[in-house]
Amino acid sequence: MANILIVDDSRTSRKILRRILEEAGHTVLGEAVNGEDGYLKYQELKPDVVTLDITMPKMDGLEALRLIKKYDADATAIMITAAGQKEKMILAIKSGAADFIAKPYEPNDVLWVIDKCMK
Amino acid sequence: MIASIVGNYLKDVGLLTEEQLHDLLAEHRKVRAKLGIIAVAEGLMTQEEAERVNRLQAIMDMRFGDIAVEEGYLTEGQVETLLKKQGNAYLAFAQALENQQLMLIEQLEQLLIDFQYDNNFTASDMEILKSDDIDQILTLFLPLEGEKYEKIASIAVRTIMRLIDLDVCVGRGYLAKRREIQNGALQEVEGKMGFTTGMVGRGNALCNLASTFGQEIFNTIDEDALDAVGEVVNCINGLVATGMEYLDNTLELCPPEYSVNAEAVSAEEMLILPLRVLGKKIDFVITIGNKLELK
Numbered sequence: 001m002a003n004i005l006i007v008d009d010s011r012t013s014r015k016i017l018r019r020i021l022e023e024a025g026h027t028v029l030g031e032a033v034n035g036e037d038g039y040l041k042y043q044e045l046k047p048d049v050v051t052l053d054i055t056m057p058k059m060d061g062l063e064a065l066r067l068i069k070k071y072d073a074d075a076t077a078i079m080i081t082a083a084g085q086k087e088k089m090i091l092a093i094k095s096g097a098a099d100f101i102a103k104p105y106e107p108n109d110v111l112w113v114i115d116k117c118m119k
Numbered sequence: 120m121i122a123s124i125v126g127n128y129l130k131d132v133g134l135l136t137e138e139q140l141h142d143l144l145a146e147h148r149k150v151r152a153k154l155g156i157i158a159v160a161e162g163l164m165t166q167e168e169a170e171r172v173n174r175l176q177a178i179m180d181m182r183f184g185d186i187a188v189e190e191g192y193l194t195e196g197q198v199e200t201l202l203k204k205q206g207n208a209y210l211a212f213a214q215a216l217e218n219q220q221l222m223l224i225e226q227l228e229q230l231l232i233d234f235q236y237d238n239n240f241t242a243s244d245m246e247i248l249k250s251d252d253i254d255q256i257l258t259l260f261l262p263l264e265g266e267k268y269e270k271i272a273s274i275a276v277r278t279i280m281r282l283i284d285l286d287v288c289v290g291r292g293y294l295a296k297r298r299e300i301q302n303g304a305l306q307e308v309e310g311k312m313g314f315t316t317g318m319v320g321r322g323n324a325l326c327n328l329a330s331t332f333g334q335e336i337f338n339t340i341d342e343d344a345l346d347a348v349g350e351v352v353n354c355i356n357g358l359v360a361t362g363m364e365y366l367d368n369t370l371e372l373c374p375p376e377y378s379v380n381a382e383a384v385s386a387e388e389m390l391i392l393p394l395r396v397l398g399k400k401i402d403f404v405i406t407i408g409n410k411l412e413l414k
Contacts, residue, residue, distance in 0.1 A: 012333045012347040084360025104354040
């Protein structure tokens with residue numbers, strides 16, 4: 001089971017994701033509402049996995065990913081965003097994201113990716 | 120979708136209650152139309168003839184089709200053709216109406232003549248409706264000059280069916296510059312072929328949609344409820360952008376915006392597609408290449 005930080009500007013998305021993760025036995029250490037907040041909370045909470053929404057105001061998920069990977073090269077970051085962002089997904093993988101999940105997703109999609117990244 | 124369109128029509132003209140409609144929509148998914156209903160719907164038998172065969176069936180231990188052939192109402196070829204239509208959504212809805220003893224197929228067909236007239240549909244339009252092909256049905260509900268919005272509207276309706284309400288009902292779409300509403304959520308997708316879509320409503324019309332997607336009860340529209348609506352719009356736009364990737368790989372989704380207290384949604388030109396989602400009337404709005412504002 002993993003300790004996870006959720007970074008997403010949408011309260012709905014954070015809540016749905018938290019429920020999926022907690023029902024599967026993972027621990028959600030915290031939530032952040034934008035990239036900057038996510039970067040700060042990553043340093044503070046040191047999670048096993050950070051999920052990053054790409055489209056966020058203030059600082060997007062890609063920029064947060066770069067900062068987190070700079071801080072911790074071994075960070076396991078999973079990008080979660082709406083479908084149709086292929087170029088950004090590729091950029092995220094090139095920047096060190098472990099994997100990505102496209103919305104709308106099923107709970108099993110999320111859990112499968114988390115388990116895969118934890119192995 | 121045809122079941123919800125016909126069902127909502129029957130409700131609007133006072134022939135069904137909200138509760139009856141709800142039960143019928145649930146039941147039509149579980150039943151298959153019987154041969155008698157299909158034969159009457161296809162005009163091959165009258166209601167009386169179908170009922171006579173039903174009575175014979177009760178005492179003869181034979182299948183409806185075999186009796187109908189023996190009695191000279193149908194040929195074997197016709198029976199074979201009719202059997203293939205048992206899974207049709209319209210006919211299943213007609214079967215559910217009959218099972219609930221609310222209406223016979225012949226009465227329903229008569230009422231659909233009024234429906235056809237009210238909506239200015241041709242006979243072939245009615246055939247399209249009864250086929251339950253969503254893309255084809257949507258073309259009937261969009262204005263002639265609204266062709267460019269078809270793809271986005273289709274993805275929106277399918278996504279709403281998948282995530283929110285299998286029985287979403289579409290109304291007549293129209294082009295407008297301004298529509299008075301009270302709240303809603305929009306999302307712009309930037310790029311060469313950029314577009315903006317949104318869901319808007321009056322009062323608490325968007326609450327049911329927000330509650331279902333957000334997995335919590337919203338009794339009034341507030342920022343949290345609209346955040347959930349914005350996420351639905353986000354899912355729709357992402358899927359639209361995926362479908363357009365081969366034409367334009369510059370599309371970028373912006374964060375959804377919402378307004379709890381708006382007066383109107385406006386654009387140089389926008390398509391307004393009225394929807395009935397979970398029993399509530401809302402509008403799905405699309406603009407292509409224009410700025411959509413919610414103020």
